[in-house]
Amino acid sequence: SYVLTQPPSVSVAPGQTARITCGGNNIGSKSVHWYQQKPGQAPVLVVYDDSDRPSGIPERFSGSNSGNTATLTISRVEAGDEADYYCQVWDSSSDPLYVFGTGTKVTVL
Amino acid sequence: EVQLVQSGAEVKKPGESLKISCKGSGYSFTSYWIGWVRQMPGKGLEWMGIIYPGDSDTRYSPSFQGQVTISADKSISTAYLQWSSLKASDTAMYYCARTFERRSPRNVYYFDYWGQGTLVTVSS
Numbered sequence: 527s528y529v530l531t532q533p534p535s536v537s538v539a540p541g542q543t544a545r546i547t548c549g550g551n552n553i554g555s556k557s558v559h560w561y562q563q564k565p566g567q568a569p570v571l572v573v574y575d576d577s578d579r580p581s582g583i584p585e586r587f588s589g590s591n592s593g594n595t596a597t598l599t600i601s602r603v604e605a606g607d608e609a610d611y612y613c614q615v616w617d618s619s620s621d622p623l624y625v626f627g628t629g630t631k632v633t634v635l
Numbered sequence: 636e637v638q639l640v641q642s643g644a645e646v647k648k649p650g651e652s653l654k655i656s657c658k659g660s661g662y663s664f665t666s667y668w669i670g671w672v673r674q675m676p677g678k679g680l681e682w683m684g685i686i687y688p689g690d691s692d693t694r695y696s697p698s699f700q701g702q703v704t705i706s707a708d709k710s711i712s713t714a715y716l717q718w719s720s721l722k723a724s725d726t727a728m729y730y731c732a733r734t735f736e737r738r739s740p741r742n743v744y745y746f747d748y749w750g751q752g753t754l755v756t757v758s759s
């Protein structure tokens with residue numbers, strides 16, 4: 527099965543930039559999606575298809591994907607961005623078809 | 636407005652059966668796959684399986700194949716996740732989520748709308 531690896535935690539000061547990586551074998555060839563999950567809440571899609579944002583998601587959230595690493599970047603971090611973040615891919619040659627990353631806890635200092 | 640509304644929290648004993656639900660509204664229920672995702676206490680997201688309500692085509696993750704059953708009743712726009720014999724290790728939050736699907740120019744599949752979650756607690 528396909529494996530997605532994320533750092534367990536990232537800490538960032540308010541106003542700075544947080545970068546969350548998602549590593550996978552040749553992940554640059556796949557479409558990567560990112561979810562934000564705040565405590566006690568359901569996940570929310572923040573970036574889809576590597577770098578697109580759903581309506582209502584601030585421009586501060588951006589994504590990139592190349593080689594073996596996809597990255598979610600949160601610019602001008604705010605206290606409200608503190609949450610768990612998960613990457614996700616779909617792979618027709620993998621079982622399971624849908625794979626989530628291990629998750630990253632973003633702490634705003 | 637797209638909404639997925641899940642049934643309420645459940646407390647069950649080991650060996651009991653359970654069926655939880657996810658009702659969709661605000662879109663064509665039969666035109667989108669619905670997935671189920673497990674989140675054990677303090678842990679990450681795990682994809683369990685998916686169903687296409689239009690024809691009930693169902694796919695399971697190997698980790699959950701044979702452990703749960705996913706079904707749907709398109710007449711009432713509702714998907715289900717059921718267990719025939721619960722274990723303590725089934726204690727978790729379960730989410731349903733609508734799947735966005737695009738096959739061109741490349742395959743894009745993600746979960747664009749999520750239910751609020753159903754907490755299942757299995758304890759003797």
